[in-house]
Amino acid sequence: xxxxxxxxxxxxxxxxxxxIRIIQTHPDxxxxxxxxxxxxxxxxxxxxxxxxxxxxxxxxxxDDPVALAxxxxxxxxxxxxxxxxxxxKAATEAAIAAGKDVVTANKALLAHHGQELARxxxxxxxxxxFEAAVAGGIPVIKALTEGLAGNEIKRVMGVMNGTCxxxxxxxxxxxxxxxxxxxxxRALGYLEADPSLDVDGIDAGHKLSLLSAIAFGTEVDFDSVxxxxxxxxxxxxxxxxxxxxxxIKLLGVAQMTGRGLExxxxxxxxxxxxxxxxxxxxxxxxVLEGDAVGQIVLRGPGAGExxxxxxxxxxxxxxxxxVRIPPFGRPASSLTHAIPAKAAVxxxxxxxxxxxxxxxxxxxxxxxxxxxxxxxDRMRQYGHSEPTAPVVIVTHRxxxxxxxxALAGFRDTGVVxxxxxxxxxxxx
Amino acid sequence: xxxxxxxxxxxxxxxxxxxIRIIQTHPDxxxxxxxxxxxxxxxxxxxxxxxxxxxxxxxxxxDDPVALAxxxxxxxxxxxxxxxxxxxKAATEAAIAAGKDVVTANKALLAHHGQELARxxxxxxxxxxFEAAVAGGIPVIKALTEGLAGNEIKRVMGVMNGTCxxxxxxxxxxxxxxxxxxxxxRALGYLEADPSLDVDGIDAGHKLSLLSAIAFGTEVDFDSVxxxxxxxxxxxxxxxxxxxxxxIKLLGVAQMTGRGLExxxxxxxxxxxxxxxxxxxxxxxxVLEGDAVGQIVLRGPGAGExxxxxxxxxxxxxxxxxVRIPPFGRPASSLTHAIPAKAAVxxxxxxxxxxxxxxxxxxxxxxxxxxxxxxxDRMRQYGHSEPTAPVVIVTHRxxxxxxxxALAGFRDTGVVxxxxxxxxxxxx
Numbered sequence: 001x002x003x004x005x006x007x008x009x010x011x012x013x014x015x016x017x018x019x020i021r022i023i024q025t026h027p028d029x030x031x032x033x034x035x036x037x038x039x040x041x042x043x044x045x046x047x048x049x050x051x052x053x054x055x056x057x058x059x060x061x062x063d064d065p066v067a068l069a070x071x072x073x074x075x076x077x078x079x080x081x082x083x084x085x086x087x088x089k090a091a092t093e094a095a096i097a098a099g100k101d102v103v104t105a106n107k108a109l110l111a112h113h114g115q116e117l118a119r120x121x122x123x124x125x126x127x128x129x130f131e132a133a134v135a136g137g138i139p140v141i142k143a144l145t146e147g148l149a150g151n152e153i154k155r156v157m158g159v160m161n162g163t164c165x166x167x168x169x170x171x172x173x174x175x176x177x178x179x180x181x182x183x184x185x186r187a188l189g190y191l192e193a194d195p196s197l198d199v200d201g202i203d204a205g206h207k208l209s210l211l212s213a214i215a216f217g218t219e220v221d222f223d224s225v226x227x228x229x230x231x232x233x234x235x236x237x238x239x240x241x242x243x244x245x246x247x248i249k250l251l252g253v254a255q256m257t258g259r260g261l262e263x264x265x266x267x268x269x270x271x272x273x274x275x276x277x278x279x280x281x282x283x284x285x286x287v288l289e290g291d292a293v294g295q296i297v298l299r300g301p302g303a304g305e306x307x308x309x310x311x312x313x314x315x316x317x318x319x320x321x322x323v324r325i326p327p328f329g330r331p332a333s334s335l336t337h338a339i340p341a342k343a344a345v346x347x348x349x350x351x352x353x354x355x356x357x358x359x360x361x362x363x364x365x366x367x368x369x370x371x372x373x374x375x376x377d378r379m380r381q382y383g384h385s386e387p388t389a390p391v392v393i394v395t396h397r398x399x400x401x402x403x404x405x406a407l408a409g410f411r412d413t414g415v416v417x418x419x420x421x422x423x424x425x426x427x428x
Numbered sequence: 429x430x431x432x433x434x435x436x437x438x439x440x441x442x443x444x445x446x447x448i449r450i451i452q453t454h455p456d457x458x459x460x461x462x463x464x465x466x467x468x469x470x471x472x473x474x475x476x477x478x479x480x481x482x483x484x485x486x487x488x489x490x491d492d493p494v495a496l497a498x499x500x501x502x503x504x505x506x507x508x509x510x511x512x513x514x515x516x517k518a519a520t521e522a523a524i525a526a527g528k529d530v531v532t533a534n535k536a537l538l539a540h541h542g543q544e545l546a547r548x549x550x551x552x553x554x555x556x557x558f559e560a561a562v563a564g565g566i567p568v569i570k571a572l573t574e575g576l577a578g579n580e581i582k583r584v585m586g587v588m589n590g591t592c593x594x595x596x597x598x599x600x601x602x603x604x605x606x607x608x609x610x611x612x613x614r615a616l617g618y619l620e621a622d623p624s625l626d627v628d629g630i631d632a633g634h635k636l637s638l639l640s641a642i643a644f645g646t647e648v649d650f651d652s653v654x655x656x657x658x659x660x661x662x663x664x665x666x667x668x669x670x671x672x673x674x675x676i677k678l679l680g681v682a683q684m685t686g687r688g689l690e691x692x693x694x695x696x697x698x699x700x701x702x703x704x705x706x707x708x709x710x711x712x713x714x715v716l717e718g719d720a721v722g723q724i725v726l727r728g729p730g731a732g733e734x735x736x737x738x739x740x741x742x743x744x745x746x747x748x749x750x751v752r753i754p755p756f757g758r759p760a761s762s763l764t765h766a767i768p769a770k771a772a773v774x775x776x777x778x779x780x781x782x783x784x785x786x787x788x789x790x791x792x793x794x795x796x797x798x799x800x801x802x803x804x805d806r807m808r809q810y811g812h813s814e815p816t817a818p819v820v821i822v823t824h825r826x827x828x829x830x831x832x833x834a835l836a837g838f839r840d841t842g843v844v845x846x847x848x849x850x851x852x853x854x855x856x
Contacts, residue, residue, distance in 0.1 A: 018720070021720075022578050022579075022720055025580075025719075026578070026580060029580060029645075030577075030578065032645060032758040032759075032762055033577045033757055033758050034577070035754075035758075035759075131575065137720075137721035137722065137724060138724060139570075139571045139574070139575025139576065139724070142567075142570060142571070142574060142575045143567045143570070143571065143575075146567070146570060146742060146745070146746060146751075147559065147567025147570045147571075147739075147742045148567065148738060148742060149458075149461045149462070149741065149742050149745040149746075150450050150454070150458065150737070150738050150740075150741025150742055150744070150745060151450075151738055151741075152453075152454060152457060217457075217460060275703070275706075275727065278703075278706070290738060291453075291734070292446070292449075292450055292565075292734040292735065292737055292738040292741070293565035293728065293729065293734060293735050293738035293739075294565065294728065294729045294732075294734060294735055295728065295729075296565060296566060296567070296726070296727070296728040297725075297726070297727040297728065298724070298725070298726055298727075299703065299724070299725040299726075299727070300721065300722065300723065300724040300725065301721065301722045301723075304722075306719070306720040306721060306722060307720065307721050307722055309578070309720055310576060310578050310579055310718060310720040310721035311575075311721075312578075313577065313578025313579075313720070314574060314575045314576060314577050314578055316578070317574070317577040317578060318574060318577075321751075321752070321753055322750075322752065323574075323749075323751050323753075324749070324750065325749055325751075326463075329461055330460040330461050330463075331460075331463075334460055
């Protein structure tokens, strides 16, 4: 076991640089823990000339990540390029075909091709690990796949996009509208090149689909994740939610229901005093619920060089130690195809609308809710100087379908100005 | 890999019963995840006749746990009897000598003999795993040993005795003195048969010594853990701390300092708004800090049938999957002997004392602090009707030695009534 484990590093962005820094800083620590040295044989990136602040002189340079993946002096390919297809997929497949293990931080690749890649690695007898793909430095894949392996998982929840959480908490603390904070986040470099990956919940949805597959033994099914971004969240909703004792979070929820597998990545209200409600800024949190263990909450940095590289190195050291567990915790062929179920579990909802200040306006709204079978927990009409009045309602538990019936009914009353807002309140 | 993994279960208390319940409830789920069935061959406990609410008819009964450990039809001995010596140690050593793997929930056994047992299992080429021994259902051993293996660990902190946390939070919420809540906890069955294991910090100190060994690559050294229980915490201190924005927790802290390894399990003030400060009741929390990952916070149930059995099953399934990692994350022979360092890192302190209502009394206290090189952050003298006045002081960062000098000086002033209280404020 003193043979070194030799890495080929495909990608020298933030994460790749972080991996090099860890390996160069702590060689003896890693050798002691891994039971053998971990070295880097070769690296690959688009721009050879860029100064990355780390010494690359000891590593062979490959322009082509596929060539890197096939090198004889590489045991493990660390794929930290990103992108659901293209070079990342090609390098990963080449590595597997050459009998090598793969460690990746690439959630998009796995959300789209995880099923197929898991089959390939299991046929090849190699490992594919992706701790860094979900919730950055938090070892949540490990906790779910290994630590809680004795549990039937009941629900997985998470705030897994730090940028969205930053935007929402900043809107609240500074009282600024979405558009302003979005531009701030862009200027600070917090947003992906395509910001819709962040603010439309796509990136977080990728992560949720991976956790779902492990939790419920189902095929990775990103396409069935109900996605709703934070672009429609107004400062008014954040304030009203706060007055009611809630915070708005872009919350992922996955659970197996009587109707099928529910996967959502949508804005939700959560109690302000809950661990999820208290989460500020770019930190991530994942909540795992199992029949034996109850609720486990994991919190930590969701992105950044050190945390993501830490997750990559955890996987690399596992491979060095000889750990071999199927990518999704059971054979890929045994993952079942779950029927997707949209909003299959009832919940209370937060409703906000603007009413014309007419006699009987509120009664008409209440009637529509009653007709849809929805009972009201709390209703607040706010003081106003205009001829319209903001009204906020918290319902008792109901189905999303009933909410949609009520929303359609509201339009017919002729007293609602603009579009009413409906946001689910998740019990956490 | 379809050969069953056969367990011998030594101990049929809460945890043992929980393990049986998981195995009987989810055989297919466990087979899918473990890659092979997990079965129970034989069980052992003191009282054969007791009804434990689970069906034992399929398992061979052994009166003697050592005989159980040596059975040919047992691959893994699950030791959930407890006790640092006696049958637990004998059964564990017999299992290792017979080439079997061991999963244990026994923190006392490992805190006292972990070093020696780790050497035995490594010589025998078997596994010894103990996730259930620390923080119940939270997979913290796994997170630290495996997930964060790429990190130099900077500090480990934790609230790891649910009973103490229950007592402290109940004192605060109900405004009751320690003695009353202690009796409540005893009546509720929250306390160990020997309550000093809980309230004197011994149980939590055992856990901390195991985390230290993994985190810092040092020999398990429970004897060097600075232990201080919660019996001296008064409702007054809880109230004053609350007014200052703090909560009092029995907090474990382990860190490698310039002077050596500091391990403390003592009452500390932590910010009320921090994750540790917000921890209520019997829940446990562990904070892991690494140079790459930053801070990871893990929260979950610290005791009880389901959570502890969940941790045991995680270890069992790892063994079924073929995972073999040294008990403390690196070869036992490579664990270094750390010099114990007591309170080696400066911190602010909370001081409370009762002063005679004499002119110049407060000045004499301030002078003593100044003479000890301690500067004052905040000082509050509370209104009073008696001839004595309660005074609370928060100091700037200082060494414990300096605090002790100041406390001795206070006695010489002749204005302090009774014993002054000094509690460390931990930055979390």
